[in-house]
Amino acid sequence: MFKHIEFVKSVFKLEDLPPPEFPEIAFLGRSNVGKSSLINAFLNRKKVAKVSSTPGFTKALNFFRIDFKFYLVDLPGYGFAKVPVEVKKHWQYLVEGYLKAVRDFRNLVLIFDIRRNPDEADIQLVEFVKHLKKPHCIVLNKIDTLSFREVERQASVYQKTFKPNPETPLFLISCKESKGIPQLRSHLLSCLGFKNN
Template identity: 80%
Template structure:
């Protein structure tokens, strides 16, 4: 599927962003939603994005170049990371600055833990990407942890809370059980103009 996946750099300051040479997809989510696991599942690799049980492990914008065709960008998590407030503010400036930059964004993958209820930080993220008019999809991850009825209730809660239109791409995934990954991958390939 993917032949050449290369880590390019970790960006701690906006002036260090790599040139926008390729289309980009970016993975965003609060701490501990399974973002790194989802990236690894999407790429069909085990250890491209480092998985950590420690919230807030990703501290920079991590750029990966895939088959010399697109950038995959892993963003720092937001929310309950056990870091000082000034570090959280720096991450917020870094993320917002990156998303406001003039780059070839094909899709922002907004990841949420389906077990949780959406809170103010989650709603703020949706409002921000809507304000920026960036293309995005919503992913409810860790569906293996709930029953079908609970999944249905939580899905409805997220859709109502975020006021998502019928056109908003919406995916249910489990990295552990490999559920929904193929559907998400197919959608992102279409965003990138690639064939599976």
């Protein structure tokens, strides 16, 4: 498991990105999908990423250096956040600029609330990531809030919409119950070229 987790910096301007000296994985989702909880569960820590009851709390690209081996990047959420239009545009500039930057990018974790059906913004996001040919995976979070049959039904909706495959797998996750976390961790470490200890 991870031993040394260090917050590096919050990036509000693309010119302030840290040097790409480590491989990187990034987490992205709507502002209320449990992104911070997922990051903390992945790292097996409680308070690395700040969990807020206010949607849109993450306003910058937050870089964490893990065991001096890779960067974990917490990207600003999209959709639903009650913020001014100019702030949303800045977030879009940050996320798109980061994904287009020349870096040792290994995987993007796209997080969705399994209770919601994917909408146009979700579809556009996935299409954008595919267009950039960025490696990514799909996480359907908060499965503990639904029955087994409901989880199956919603997972089927996302599978039909996003068509996951071995290169872009889909994970069913409950941070609260730690379901699916070991599988996601193993996948991301494999993308980084590391073994899961």
